[in-house]
Amino acid sequence: MSKAIIFKFGGASVKDAQSVKNLASILLNRLQNPFLIVVSAMGKSTNLLEEILKAKFSLVDYSSNIAILKEQHLQICRELFAPDHLIFAKIENTFLQLERELAIKVADISYDEYYDQIVCYGELLSTKIVQEYLCSQQIFCIWQDAREIISTDNRHRVAQVNWEKTALNCRKQLLPSLSKFPIITQGFIGRADNGKSTTLGREGSDFTAAILANCLDARSVTIWKDVPGVLNADPKLFPDTVLFPKLAYREAAEMTYYGASVIHPKTIKPLANKNIPLMVKSFINPDEKGTLITDCEPQQTVPTFVQKGDQILVTFRVKDFTFVNEARIHQIYAVLESLKIRVNLMQTSAISISLCLDKEFLKVEKLMQALKTHFEIRYNEDLKLLTVLHPQQEVISRMEEGKEILLEQKTRNTFQIVFREVSTAGA
Ligand code: ASP
Ligand code: MG
Numbered sequence: 001m002s003k004a005i006i007f008k009f010g011g012a013s014v015k016d017a018q019s020v021k022n023l024a025s026i027l028l029n030r031l032q033n034p035f036l037i038v039v040s041a042m043g044k045s046t047n048l049l050e051e052i053l054k055a056k057f058s059l060v061d062y063s064s065n066i067a068i069l070k071e072q073h074l075q076i077c078r079e080l081f082a083p084d085h086l087i088f089a090k091i092e093n094t095f096l097q098l099e100r101e102l103a104i105k106v107a108d109i110s111y112d113e114y115y116d117q118i119v120c121y122g123e124l125l126s127t128k129i130v131q132e133y134l135c136s137q138q139i140f141c142i143w144q145d146a147r148e149i150i151s152t153d154n155r156h157r158v159a160q161v162n163w164e165k166t167a168l169n170c171r172k173q174l175l176p177s178l179s180k181f182p183i184i185t186q187g188f189i190g191r192a193d194n195g196k197s198t199t200l201g202r203e204g205s206d207f208t209a210a211i212l213a214n215c216l217d218a219r220s221v222t223i224w225k226d227v228p229g230v231l232n233a234d235p236k237l238f239p240d241t242v243l244f245p246k247l248a249y250r251e252a253a254e255m256t257y258y259g260a261s262v263i264h265p266k267t268i269k270p271l272a273n274k275n276i277p278l279m280v281k282s283f284i285n286p287d288e289k290g291t292l293i294t295d296c297e298p299q300q301t302v303p304t305f306v307q308k309g310d311q312i313l314v315t316f317r318v319k320d321f322t323f324v325n326e327a328r329i330h331q332i333y334a335v336l337e338s339l340k341i342r343v344n345l346m347q348t349s350a351i352s353i354s355l356c357l358d359k360e361f362l363k364v365e366k367l368m369q370a371l372k373t374h375f376e377i378r379y380n381e382d383l384k385l386l387t388v389l390h391p392q393q394e395v396i397s398r399m400e401e402g403k404e405i406l407l408e409q410k411t412r413n414t415f416q417i418v419f420r421e422v423s424t425a426g427a
Contacts, residue, residue, distance in 0.1 A: 015043035017079030041122025123186030150190030159198035229291035
């Protein structure tokens with residue numbers, strides 16, 4: 001059998017009935033054998049499921065949010081199917097299952113475990129609708145529960161893949177069907193050995209496509225986006241963006257590391273390890289070339305901008321007139337490691353260590369709690385981190401304008417600032 005082609009469609013590409021029709025039209029001319037389609041939850045439905053869960057844990061009534069979620073999916077179905085279509089019973093059934101999961105008491109299960117049991121419904125719903133619609137358009141495909149394939153540990157919300165088991169599942173369960181029909185499955189979700197649903201982290205559907213590609217030795221992966229491909233900046237934040245027609249795996253991985261949201265950071269490695277090309281293309285203009293990511297030589301020199309919001313800058317100052325040394329850094333990093341907090345930027349001085357971190361409420365509190373006897377701790381919240389790759393002096397000066405800069409760092413190839421926007425209101 002030849003090697004499989006994998007297409008991944010994110011939430012924006014299935015956000016309404018028109019988008020689902022567009023997805024079908026993209027597939028129509030591009031289907032080959034064997035073929036695998038990975039789909040995320042529709043639009044912002046994962047956020048809505050998160051809201052339902054938060055309400056459940058705050059003991060607040062969540063029935064109106066369930067009703068909204070259901071109505072959103074039913075409305076899409078009404079536009080895609082005849083009123084007597086089987087999909088309506090499937091949606092009812094899936095919501096009954098969701099309600100049954102939500103009957104579990106919050107005292108009996110941790111928040112993270114509960115999260116995974118609930119949030120996976122976004123992907124289960126979207127793939128059922130897309131599969132039925134494709135079949136109705138004579139694109140016959142098989143619905144596969146990704147939890148039967150993606151085997152993980154039980155670290156809920158950040159599950160780690162069991163590669164051996166997943167590869168075995170791919171060979172046993174996916175390959176035989178793939179030779180007959182295209183398969184459609186969910187991104188983002190997996191299953192632990194104890195049978196519980198798990199998730200791979202927000203926006204994890206790209207990663208699912210890469211895991212399956214690696215395990216199946218796929219021919220290529222294409223991620224369909226609402227942007228023309230990988231750009232040198234997020235067009236929502238920066239004007240005059242430039243498209244990269246080609247990128248090396250290393251360049252793409254570096255951009256995701258600094259926070260470029262076009263591809264999930266874990267996507268590149270499983271593909272690069274097997275030398276599987278990754279295409280990022282526009283579902284709005286599917287005939288345009290987009291970006292091709294392979295093991296080519298890194299060649300980009302165009303300044304590339306990556307901005308991350310919700311940052312917190314924490315400064316640890318030694319209390320006893322000793323200087324910062326390896327032991328002090330180690331002390332802080334040991335706590336960071338145990339709390340699984342990633343450092344986006346670090347700077348040391350004679351008596352202090354400053355860290356720029358994603359603001360994850362409880363975790364940062366725990367970090368400060370654990371270290372407050374050893375250090376005097378100060379912090380600033382609501383900051384942004386801007387990283388410029390291949391910076392030029394003129395670009396740097398422009399980036400510094402209109403910002404209150406709390407920390408700045410420059411190496412040969414990167415320029416980074418932690419800042420807050422200076423408000424000009426009332427000036
Ligand atoms: N539906 C999940 C999320 O919104 C996964 C994904 O979209 O990739 O985070
Ligand atoms: Mg998404």
